[in-house]
Structure formats: C-alpha cells, structure tokens
Amino acid sequence: xxxxxxxxxxxxxxxxxxxxxxxxxxxxxxxxxxxxxxxxxxxxxxxxxxxxxxxxxxxxxxxxxxxxxxxxxxxxxxxxxxxxxxxxxxxxxxxxxxxxxxxxxxxxxxxxxxxxxxxxxxxxxxxxxxxxxxxxxxxxxxxxxxxxxxxxxxxxxxxxxxxxxxxxxxxxxxxxxxxxxxxxxxxxxxxxxxxxxxxxxxxxxxxxxxxxxxxxx
Numbered sequence: 001x002x003x004x005x006x007x008x009x010x011x012x013x014x015x016x017x018x019x020x021x022x023x024x025x026x027x028x029x030x031x032x033x034x035x036x037x038x039x040x041x042x043x044x045x046x047x048x049x050x051x052x053x054x055x056x057x058x059x060x061x062x063x064x065x066x067x068x069x070x071x072x073x074x075x076x077x078x079x080x081x082x083x084x085x086x087x088x089x090x091x092x093x094x095x096x097x098x099x100x101x102x103x104x105x106x107x108x109x110x111x112x113x114x115x116x117x118x119x120x121x122x123x124x125x126x127x128x129x130x131x132x133x134x135x136x137x138x139x140x141x142x143x144x145x146x147x148x149x150x151x152x153x154x155x156x157x158x159x160x161x162x163x164x165x166x167x168x169x170x171x172x173x174x175x176x177x178x179x180x181x182x183x184x185x186x187x188x189x190x191x192x193x194x195x196x197x198x199x200x201x202x203x204x205x206x207x208x209x210x211x212x213x214x215x216x217x
Contacts, residue, residue, distance in 0.1 A: 031094050038097050040083035044104040047076040048111050055112075055171070060119040063173045070171035076108050077164045105160075106134050112167045121170055126190055130163065133197040140204040155196040162189035 055069040084101060110131055116122035166189045169182035 031091065033094055033096050035090075035094070037083045037086040037090070038094060038100070040079040040086070041097060041100045041104050044076045044079045044083070044108060045100065047072055047079075048104070048107045051076065051108070052111050052115060055115045055119075060115075061173075066171060066173045070168055073108070073112060073164075073171055074168055077168075080105055080108070080160075102138065106138070109134065109163055109167070112171070116167070116170050122186070126186065129190055130193050133193050137197060137200045140200055144204045144207045155192060155199060159189065159192045159196050162192055165189075 051069060051072045054065055054072055057065040060066075080101075083097070113122065113127040113130060117124045117127045162185060166182060166186035169178070169185060172178075172182075174182060
C-alpha cells in the first residue's frame with residue numbers, strides 16, 4: 001500500500017511538471033501582497049471613481065473636463081498593461097492580484113462605456129454587447145476553473161486594445177472625420193469582442209469535454 005501511494009505521488013509530480021506552470025490554479029509562492037504590481041492594480045481601481053467624477057463634471061460635455069477624463073482613462077489603461085507584466089517578470093503573482101486585476105479591468109471599461117452611454121455619446125446596445133461578453137467570459141472561466149484554465153488569446157488582447165483606443169477617442173471632444181474614426185474603431189472593437197467571446201465558449205466546452213473523457217479512462 002505504501003509503495004502504491006508513493007508511485008501515485010510520483011506520477012502526480014510528473015504530470016504537474018509536464019503541463020508546465022499555471023499562474024491561475026497553481027499555488028502561489030509566498031510573495032508579499034504589498035508590491036509594485038498590486039500597487040498599480042489598486043491605483044487603477046482608485047482611478048475608476050475619479051474617472052467617473054471627472055467625466056460628468058460640467059454636464060459631461062465640457063471640453064476641458066472631457067480631455068481630463070480621457071487623460072485619467074489613459075493613465076489607468078497604461079497601469080493595466082504594466083501591472084501584469086511586472087507580476088510575471090518579477091515573480092510577484094499573488095492571490096490578491098489574480099482577483100483584483102480582472103475586477104479593475106472590467107470596472108474601468110464598464111464605467112467608461114456606461115458613462116458614455118448615459119451622456120448619449122455611445123449607443124446603449126454597444127455597451128450592453130461588450131459588458132455581456134466580458135461578464136460572460138468571466139463566468140466561463142469560473143465554470144471550467146477546476147478542469148483547467150482558458151488562456152488569454154491574441155484576439156482577446158486585440159479586443160482590449162481596440163476597446164481602450166475606441167473609448168479614448170470617444171472621450172475626447174472630437175468632431176468631423178475624427179468622430180468617424182472613433183466610430184470605426186469602436187465598431188471593430190465590437191466585432192472582435194463578439195468573435196473572441198464565441199471562441200472562449202468553444203474553448204470552455206472543449207476543455208470540459210476533454211476533462212470528462214479523461215475522467216472516464
């Protein structure tokens with residue numbers, strides 16, 4: 001019996017080595033919660049209410065305040081790019097960071113989309129489509145979490161970039177051709193958002209099926 005337990009433990013270690021590191025489901029090393037990566041994430045969360053206040057000052061259409069709102073949004077979006085990179089490169093991945101980072105991302109994008117729709121600058125259907133996709137993908141990740149992790153794809157990264165650029169353009173007091181550019185970029189963002197959403201659904205279903213097949217063997 002003891003030999004059997006030892007062999008099982010050995011096989012489990014080999015399997016873990018073969019699949020490589022998983023930064024979401026693997027245990028997190030003893031890393032201090034207070035670090036530069038988490039600080040940037042918290043800073044982004046703090047900027048969300050600041051952004052909302054600045055956006056609606058002056059009735060939401062004051063030129064100066066709209067430019068200020070765009071600047072706050074850009075600063076927050078930049079922290080989104082660097083907090084995850086710093087966490088991976090410096091070994092600063094923590095449970096807090098894994099939870100707070102996606103919350104900060106969705107809070108920022110969601111606040112911007114809803115704010116623009118309230119002000120009448122962005123159609124509500126665009127906001128609804130993007131937010132349903134974002135919340136749906138988050139739900140899918142939790143749905144398959146015990147079976148595996150759905151990795152971020154290039155399409156997902158392109159989606160985030162297009163959304164951020166489109167929102168930044170909509171926040172600026174643009175007119176004429178620039179307004180058309182903003183609408184085109186937002187349209188592209190919606191298309192990529194929907195396509196990548198279906199891709200995540202396919203990956204989630206495939207992951208659960210593969211796990212079920214492996215369990216029956």
